[in-house]
Amino acid sequence: MIRPTHPLLPTALLLASLLSGLLFGGVAAAYTLEEFEFDSPAQQEQFRDLIGKLRCLVCQNESLAGSQAELAQDLRNEVYEMMRAGQSEDEILDFLVARYGDFVLYDPPLKPSTYLLWFGPFVLIGIGAVVVIRTLLSKKTTPDQPVTDADRARIDELLNADQTADRDRPSDS
Amino acid sequence: MAKSWRFLIPLIIFGALVILLVIGLGKDPRKVPSPLIGKPIPEFSLPELTDIGRTLVDDDLRGQISLVNVWASWCSSCRQEHQALMVLSENPDFQIVGLNWKDDAQDALSVLRMTGNPYDRIGYDPDNDVGIEWGVYGAPETFVVDQQGIIRYKHIGPVDRKVWEETLQPLIAQLKAEG
Numbered sequence: 001m002i003r004p005t006h007p008l009l010p011t012a013l014l015l016a017s018l019l020s021g022l023l024f025g026g027v028a029a030a031y032t033l034e035e036f037e038f039d040s041p042a043q044q045e046q047f048r049d050l051i052g053k054l055r056c057l058v059c060q061n062e063s064l065a066g067s068q069a070e071l072a073q074d075l076r077n078e079v080y081e082m083m084r085a086g087q088s089e090d091e092i093l094d095f096l097v098a099r100y101g102d103f104v105l106y107d108p109p110l111k112p113s114t115y116l117l118w119f120g121p122f123v124l125i126g127i128g129a130v131v132v133i134r135t136l137l138s139k140k141t142t143p144d145q146p147v148t149d150a151d152r153a154r155i156d157e158l159l160n161a162d163q164t165a166d167r168d169r170p171s172d173s
Numbered sequence: 174m175a176k177s178w179r180f181l182i183p184l185i186i187f188g189a190l191v192i193l194l195v196i197g198l199g200k201d202p203r204k205v206p207s208p209l210i211g212k213p214i215p216e217f218s219l220p221e222l223t224d225i226g227r228t229l230v231d232d233d234l235r236g237q238i239s240l241v242n243v244w245a246s247w248c249s250s251c252r253q254e255h256q257a258l259m260v261l262s263e264n265p266d267f268q269i270v271g272l273n274w275k276d277d278a279q280d281a282l283s284v285l286r287m288t289g290n291p292y293d294r295i296g297y298d299p300d301n302d303v304g305i306e307w308g309v310y311g312a313p314e315t316f317v318v319d320q321q322g323i324i325r326y327k328h329i330g331p332v333d334r335k336v337w338e339e340t341l342q343p344l345i346a347q348l349k350a351e352g
Contacts (some may be wrong), residue, residue, distance in 0.1 A: 005257040014337035057205060057310035070275065071310055145200040 036080050047083055051076055055104050063106065155160060176212075207308050209328040214322050215306035219296035222273045222281055229296040230269070235322040236266035238348050240315055240341075242292070243275060243304070246280035246313040254331035258291035261337065266345055271295035274304050274312050317341065319348045 005030070038044040048065065054075070056067035064072050075096070082092045096104045108114050209215075214231050221227040233239070242258060244251040262269055271292035273281045278297060298304055307316070317326040326344055328336060 060202060071301070073277075074305065078305055098208060099305060100310065101205055101308070103205045 030109055036076075043083070046089065047080065050079055050083070050092065053093070053106055054079070055106055057100060057104065177310045190347070203311075204329045207324075209316075209324045210327060212324055214318055215303075217296070217306060218344055219272075219298055219303055222271070222278060222297040223285075223290070225278075229294050230320065233294065234270060234318050235320065237316040237320055238345055240245055240267055240269045241272060241307075241318055242269060243272045243274045243307075243309050243312050243314040243316075245275065245276040245312050250331045251313045252284075252288070254313055254333065255288050255291070257332050257334065257337065259289050261332075262291035262293075266349055270292040272303065272307070272309070273297050273299075274309060275299060275301050276340045285335070312325040315341075317344055317348070320352065 034149065038047065051064040054064040056062045056064050056069055056072040056075075058069040058071045059067050062069075062072070062101075064075055079096075082095065087095075088139055093105065102109060102114075108117060110118055176271050214234055216231050218228055218230045221229050240261070258269060271294070273295050276297075276299060278299070281295075281297075296303060301309075311329070313331055315328040316324050316331050317328075319325050325348065326340070328340065332341065
């Protein structure tokens with residue numbers, strides 16, 4: 001006997017597997033937070049936010065929040081201790097920047113040495129726009145060449161030649 | 174503008190971009206410049222690896238030129254540079270101070286027993302307390318500290334003959350001249 005299958009069963013299975021993925025994914029990502037205790041969910045949120053802004057210097061494409069490197073663990077502890085000691089987010093960021101440089105920040109600060117980074121793209125777009133506009137304008141301002149009698153004669157000749165060719169061609173139909 | 178060479182402009186821009194990218198590729202992204210260059214050494218106090226009862230403090234780095242070498246027994250590049258450090262340890266112009274970083278004292282001591290000890294003194298920093306203060310993010314790293322206790326240079330990666338001859342030696346000669 002064929003068991004009746006609920007029409008929504010495949011969808012339900014898919015949803016269940018997606019949900020469990022989310023669930024276990026969440027567990028795997030939260031490993032670093034479990035060893036830290038917080039007074040309030042807000043403080044935990046602040047910590048999570050802070051370590052997400054900081055780069056792990058060993059595995060440079062990971063934040064402190066995502067990195068398994070030992071150095072990242074040390075720095076997470078440091079950030080945690082500083083937070084528990086009541087230091088503000090800016091104080092903690094300044095502390096790390098003073099030791100490891102701007103590179104620990106995922107978001108590069110705006111200062112003279114990073115002007116090129118921040119404004120370079122806009123300057124390039126500006127230059128591009130000027131070039132495009134100038135090209136377009138210069139085309140418009142080129143005066144039309146007056147048509148000379150010789151041109152007309154040539155045009156007539158070409159048009160007539162074309163018509164003759166049309167007439168002489170055997171019909172397709 | 175003469176029209177004859179205008180077509181070269183895109184080519185020139187392309188060439189400039191290629192040069193820029195080639196330079197970019199040649200750089201090692203792992204070498205992050207230290208913001209501590211030109212700053213005084215951070216205050217610290219560590220037990221000495223070879224004599225846990227004694228303490229190494231920041232003042233021990235003042236009054237003479239020091240190479241501060243961050244190393245650990247688990248670090249294979251440190252073994253690579255060990256021989257170079259042994260040779261440098263005979264140079265009277267500076268002291269070599271070790272920072273034994275995130276290591277186990279027994280492992281570290283047995284490495285020194287086997288391969289020799291190039292260090293005048295070694296701070297033992299298993300928990301990375303001083304390492305963070307110095308912005309250490311890997312081993313080996315070598316700082317050059319002048320007589321006034323100002324960090325003048327940081328070398329990331331093993332010290333070898335080339336690094337010594339091209340960078341460290343001229344710098345130390347300059348520091349010596351400055352007094």
